[in-house]
Amino acid sequence: MLAFTQKTALIVYAHQSPGSFNAAVRDVAMQELVNQGYKVIVSDLYAMNFRANATRDDINGDLKKSELFQYGEETMHAWMEGRLSDDIVAEQRKVEEADLIIFQFPLYWFSVPAIMKGWIDRVLTQGFAFSLKTMYNNGVFKDKKAMLSFTTGAIQTMFRPDGINGDINVTLWPLQNGILHFCGFQVLAPQIFWSPAHCPPAVRTAMLDGWRARLKGLLAEKPLTFAPCELFDLSFQGGFMLRPEVKEERESQPYGFTTGHHLGKPLPPDNQIAAQSAGESSAKTGCSK
Numbered sequence: 001m002l003a004f005t006q007k008t009a010l011i012v013y014a015h016q017s018p019g020s021f022n023a024a025v026r027d028v029a030m031q032e033l034v035n036q037g038y039k040v041i042v043s044d045l046y047a048m049n050f051r052a053n054a055t056r057d058d059i060n061g062d063l064k065k066s067e068l069f070q071y072g073e074e075t076m077h078a079w080m081e082g083r084l085s086d087d088i089v090a091e092q093r094k095v096e097e098a099d100l101i102i103f104q105f106p107l108y109w110f111s112v113p114a115i116m117k118g119w120i121d122r123v124l125t126q127g128f129a130f131s132l133k134t135m136y137n138n139g140v141f142k143d144k145k146a147m148l149s150f151t152t153g154a155i156q157t158m159f160r161p162d163g164i165n166g167d168i169n170v171t172l173w174p175l176q177n178g179i180l181h182f183c184g185f186q187v188l189a190p191q192i193f194w195s196p197a198h199c200p201p202a203v204r205t206a207m208l209d210g211w212r213a214r215l216k217g218l219l220a221e222k223p224l225t226f227a228p229c230e231l232f233d234l235s236f237q238g239g240f241m242l243r244p245e246v247k248e249e250r251e252s253q254p255y256g257f258t259t260g261h262h263l264g265k266p267l268p269p270d271n272q273i274a275a276q277s278a279g280e281s282s283a284k285t286g287c288s289k
């Protein structure tokens with residue numbers, strides 16, 4: 001008889017109101033994932049009164065270098081020695097257990113709300129979540145998936161390359177590449193709920209139905225494409241830059257590698273909001289995950 005290994009999903013959730021659209025989106029994810037046999041854990045950050053600021057209080061015991069407090073260094077040592085504060089350790093246990101992490105939030109200032117940024121700053125400590133040797137596609141969490149699911153105030157056209165806010169692919173690059181992919185996560189395409197407060201109830205219901213339908217096949221989805229570490233000279237001498245032969249090979253291509261690695265060319269279309277098909281992907285030049 002085959003052993004059943006239950007998958008775990010962690011929803012890191014940041015909204016103040018149980019009556020919000022974000023709460024409804026979270027509930028759909030919980031119901032659908034539980035129906036699929038997942039164990040679902042929710043970190044409801046406002047309800048937990050999760051502390052956002054990264055301070056000395058995150059470290060139990062003496063500092064390594066009390067004359068100049070360096071949060072990153074001190075939390076790395078504290079992680080190695082089991083001296084991080086209990087609230088951080090509890091969240092790190094959840095991350096370790098999760099096969100899938102969904103960050104559910106309203107877009108605040110083109111980013112995550114401060115309380116969620118605090119979770120990122122404090123939980124994804126050096127050593128636990130990354131090091132210079134373990135980053136991007138070689139990252140600590142390379143066997144896990146993560147995604148952003150968020151609501152906006154803006155309507156979709158405002159976040160087009162010719163819309164007033166500029167290209168949503170650019171907005172998402174720091175969160176998806178700089179945080180999630182940096183820690184190794186396979187990043188699934190974001191779920192964006194455009195302007196739920198300014199659309200008719202029927203449209204909101206349709207958005208929730210669409211989310212429910214997507215969740216059914218979520219883990220089978222192809223992740224977004226990023227430029228793998230192997231394309232770069234990973235040394236201080238080489239400046240962690242694209243290897244010259246890779247750059248040269250790219251010269252003849254119409255697009256840059258990714259939203260960030262655009263190389264002065266047009267951005268690959270929808271690089272941060274949709275998984276690329278084999279034809280569109282940069283795999284031909286060795287640039288697939």
Ligand SMILES: Cc1cc2nc3c(=O)[nH]c(=O)nc-3n(C[C@H](O)[C@H](O)[C@H](O)COP(=O)(O)OP(=O)(O)OC[C@H]3O[C@@H](n4cnc5c(N)ncnc54)[C@H](O)[C@@H]3O)c2cc1C
Nearest residue numbers: 020021022024106107108109110151152153154196197204
């Ligand atoms: C500090 C700050 C910064 C911001 N920065 C940005 C920014 O940079 N870019 C941007 O685009 N926006 C920004 N916003 C706007 C913000 O992103 C939106 O207000 C938010 O995303 C709306 O989501 P909500 O869950 O709060 O909606 P809500 O207002 O809670 O919900 C919208 C509607 O959905 C209804 N609803 C609730 N449950 C259900 C259900 N089950 N079925 C159907 N309908 C339901 C609610 O009753 C309500 O009518 C910012 C807001 C703040 C406060």
